[in-house]
Amino acid sequence: MTDVPETTMVETRRVSCDGSGSIRPGAGYKASALGHPRVFLEIDEKGYVECGYCDRRFVLKGSPAEHGIHELSAGDLPEPGDASVA
Template identity: 45%
Template sequence: MTAMQPTETILVETSTVGCDAGGGALGHPLVYLTLDREGQVECPYCSRIYKLKEGAKVAHGH
């Protein structure tokens, strides 16, 4: 049985992020994710969590 790796949390300053799990042979297709109203989003491929950096001000679209 293998121990699961803890989910990685990445702090960002934009409301849209691109994730490819670091690319290379262990990566996944590049996907663009939009943070939710709480300021975070989880990648459906690799489960990385992108979270808005404290104090970052993001302009929301239309």
């Protein structure tokens, strides 16, 4: 079984999370006794942000993250002399 964080598609760069499953108060809002303090998160150029409490991932619609396009970071590059690189 893969432990994948819950993903929520959003239309704004600024989101809030309280662990309840609802991204903001209003219609459909569910208070959660087992949630966490509400935190406000900002989606950057990657197109997504993860909540530090519950690991829920918020993905901006139309962003590179929605389409599975991710930029390589220095940690993703092979080490010089790595034999596994063709």
